[in-house]
Amino acid sequence: MNIVACVKRVPSTEAVAKPTADGKGLDAADFQYMISFYDEIAVEQAVQTKEAVGAGEVTVLTLGPANGTKEIRECLAKGGDKAVVLTDDNWQSRDARSTAKALVAQLSTMDADLVFMGRVATDRDNAAVGPMVATYLGWPCVSDVIGLEVGDGKGTAKVETEAGVETVEFSLPAVVTCQKGLNEPRYAGLKGIMAAKKKPLEEVAPEAVENQSEVVEVALPPARKEGRIVGEGAAAVPALIEALQNEAKVL
Amino acid sequence: MDAYKQLDFFELDDQYSEDELMVRDAVKGWVGERFLPGVMDHFEAGTFPMDLVPELAELGVFGPTTPEEYGGAGMNSVAYGLICQELERGDSGLRSFCSVQGSLVMWPINEYGSEEQKREYLPKLASGEMIGSFGLTEPDFGSNPGGMLTTARKEGDEYVLNGRKMWITNGSISQIAIVWAKLEGRVRGFIVPTDLPGFSAPDHNHKWSLRASITSELVLEEVRVPETAILPGVDGLRGPLSCLTQARFGIAWGALGAAHACFDETLNYQKERIVFDKPVAAYQIPQQKFANMATDITCGQMLALRLGRLKDEGRFTAPQVSMAKRNNVMMALETARTCRDMLGANGVTLEYGVGRHMLNLESVVTYEGTHDIHTLAIGAEVTGIMAYR
Numbered sequence: 001m002n003i004v005a006c007v008k009r010v011p012s013t014e015a016v017a018k019p020t021a022d023g024k025g026l027d028a029a030d031f032q033y034m035i036s037f038y039d040e041i042a043v044e045q046a047v048q049t050k051e052a053v054g055a056g057e058v059t060v061l062t063l064g065p066a067n068g069t070k071e072i073r074e075c076l077a078k079g080g081d082k083a084v085v086l087t088d089d090n091w092q093s094r095d096a097r098s099t100a101k102a103l104v105a106q107l108s109t110m111d112a113d114l115v116f117m118g119r120v121a122t123d124r125d126n127a128a129v130g131p132m133v134a135t136y137l138g139w140p141c142v143s144d145v146i147g148l149e150v151g152d153g154k155g156t157a158k159v160e161t162e163a164g165v166e167t168v169e170f171s172l173p174a175v176v177t178c179q180k181g182l183n184e185p186r187y188a189g190l191k192g193i194m195a196a197k198k199k200p201l202e203e204v205a206p207e208a209v210e211n212q213s214e215v216v217e218v219a220l221p222p223a224r225k226e227g228r229i230v231g232e233g234a235a236a237v238p239a240l241i242e243a244l245q246n247e248a249k250v251l
Numbered sequence: 252m253d254a255y256k257q258l259d260f261f262e263l264d265d266q267y268s269e270d271e272l273m274v275r276d277a278v279k280g281w282v283g284e285r286f287l288p289g290v291m292d293h294f295e296a297g298t299f300p301m302d303l304v305p306e307l308a309e310l311g312v313f314g315p316t317t318p319e320e321y322g323g324a325g326m327n328s329v330a331y332g333l334i335c336q337e338l339e340r341g342d343s344g345l346r347s348f349c350s351v352q353g354s355l356v357m358w359p360i361n362e363y364g365s366e367e368q369k370r371e372y373l374p375k376l377a378s379g380e381m382i383g384s385f386g387l388t389e390p391d392f393g394s395n396p397g398g399m400l401t402t403a404r405k406e407g408d409e410y411v412l413n414g415r416k417m418w419i420t421n422g423s424i425s426q427i428a429i430v431w432a433k434l435e436g437r438v439r440g441f442i443v444p445t446d447l448p449g450f451s452a453p454d455h456n457h458k459w460s461l462r463a464s465i466t467s468e469l470v471l472e473e474v475r476v477p478e479t480a481i482l483p484g485v486d487g488l489r490g491p492l493s494c495l496t497q498a499r500f501g502i503a504w505g506a507l508g509a510a511h512a513c514f515d516e517t518l519n520y521q522k523e524r525i526v527f528d529k530p531v532a533a534y535q536i537p538q539q540k541f542a543n544m545a546t547d548i549t550c551g552q553m554l555a556l557r558l559g560r561l562k563d564e565g566r567f568t569a570p571q572v573s574m575a576k577r578n579n580v581m582m583a584l585e586t587a588r589t590c591r592d593m594l595g596a597n598g599v600t601l602e603y604g605v606g607r608h609m610l611n612l613e614s615v616v617t618y619e620g621t622h623d624i625h626t627l628a629i630g631a632e633v634t635g636i637m638a639y640r
Contacts, residue, residue, distance in 0.1 A: 013254050014254040014255075014256050069269065070269045070272060070273060073269060073270070073273060074273055074276075074277075077273060077277075187277050187280060187281050187309075187310055188273060188277040189277070189309055189310050189311045189324075190274055190277075190310065190311030190312070190315050190324035190326060190330075190334075191311050191319075191324045192311075193270050193273045193274055193277065193324075194270070194319070194324050194325060194326065196270075196273075197270060
């Protein structure tokens with residue numbers, strides 16, 4: 001089975017957001033990167049699916065900078081067999097559609113049976129690329145998956161919805177976006193890291209696709225207003241109720 | 252609690268290879284998610300989290316520099332150093348566990364063992380299926396191991412061992428012990444299965460340091476091992492001392508991890524704790540302490556990195572290891588003491604890691620060559636005159 005896990009590098013959790021001088025992006029100078037949390041689940045599911053089927057290959061696919069291979073090598077250390085990096089210096093300013101177009105162009109050459117992605121990238125929070133890729137490819141898209149079985153040309157997924165858990169059957173090839181709970185991603189063991197050095201990593205220059213949407217301004221959330229103590233003990237209750245009704249307007 | 256941020260004042264991350272950083276980050280992540288949540292309870296209970304041993308093995312931290320054909324990962328020494336650093340960010344007891352398994356048990360078997368010994372023991376030690384311990388120190392012989400009283404004598408096709416070893420990490424939970432004993436007056440190493448008649452390992456209880464680590468005595472009374480149990484490749488005190496050089500290399504890195512942990516926790520605390528309307532960190536006395544600690548940690552990082560590169564080039568020396576161990580461990584201990592103070596009353600609780608690190612480091616500054624002995628080793632190298640006899 002030919003499996004692809006699509007991943008994105010995102011700023012690590014300790015990164016501090018600071019707008020650039022032109023106000024149109026974030027200053028990336030001090031950023032460390034990691035694979036987006038849900039994409040790690042996608043890699044793990046790809047590897048587990050290959051192990052369950054007993055044959056096949058897992059390709060890790062990303063769109064990113066040419067020198068940002070450490071995070072991609074980590075995916076190979078965790079069981080991916082090879083990697084394809086669609087290199088673009090402006091990877092961070094691409095909109096969801098132009099990212100999806102680039103992935104689709106590459107996926108069309110790969111003869112994949114299953115494409116796994118995280119349900120959302122933890123930086124932009126769009127949750128758009130997975131469904132877009134499936135739509136452009138004309139494949140089933142099963143999103144927010146928390147359980148999966150794959151057999152003979154089809155899959156059965158458990159999907160989290162607001163109403164509860166749905167069980168969905170779909171045909172292959174398909175795009176599956178992974179929700180927390182689907183699996184527990186493994187750590188990159190030392191042997192995996194050593195083995196990853198020998199695995200192929202191919203860089204491909206994708207065709208340019210114009211953005212349809214542009215970020216024109218990035219602003220930090222407004223600082224929280226300072227609190228106010230209305231009084232102490234039971235005597236303060238009337239003043240508190242007054243404030244909740246007329247100032248905060250929550251009662 | 253803020254996410255752990257490791258001080259890198261001189262941008263040393265640039266100096267590591269991609270796979271060295273991957274190894275570091277893998278162990279860092281594991282320690283944060285799997286080890287740290289439970290360490291306070293283990294420290295209080297005086298237990299090691301044995302349930303995590305298979306995960307440590309899966310991660311590959313047991314003897315990572317051992318060749319792949321014997322179950323290791325074939326890593327370089329800098330990667331091993333970074334592993335020690337991240338393990339000791341968790342607890343000195345965790346790093347000690349792996350130092351013993353890797354540097355003191357797997358390393359001598361790989362270096363001085365027969366082909367049969369390597370094939371029999373190394374894969375099991377790498378997979379954590381077998382735990383090892385290292386018996387050199389005795390009740391009356393610590394800094395002067397050459398005076399050891401433990402003996403081996405040949406009887407037919409067996410060696411018979413008698414003696415007592417003290418302060419043995421993992422002693423009572425090990426399946427094999429590397430025991431150093433005098434055979435016809437010469438120090439030799441033996442691989443001793445711990446289930447043999449005459450072998451016992453009572454624990455040292457009631458210690459207030461390295462509590463999340465098992466420390467035992469090894470008692471050998473007429474313990475009979477086959478003649479294949481002797482390490483054939485080394486004869487004399489050079490054997491155990493070369494093992495200690497390996498382990499001390501890891502300690503020089505490990506101590507950095509403990510210092511990083513204390514520094515990071517204290518910095519977060521002091522930036523958030525408000526005293527007289529501003530954070531404690533905004534006052535000049537704390538800032539001086541942070542400046543000193545950041546400088547000391549940075550110097551320690553550079554010492555360890557250079558030592559690691561020299562080791563990988565095959566040209567590091569024992570006095571260099573002495574300098575790095577001595578400097579970095581004392582630096583970490585002083586950092587921990589300063590941080591303990593800077594946490595105020597919280598510093599004496601186990602809710603914060605600083606007090607635990609401070610207590611642990613009192614052992615680390617004592618074992619694997621005391622601070623004073625390393626002082627004399629450096630002194631001997633510099634002056635050409637040995638002062639410790």
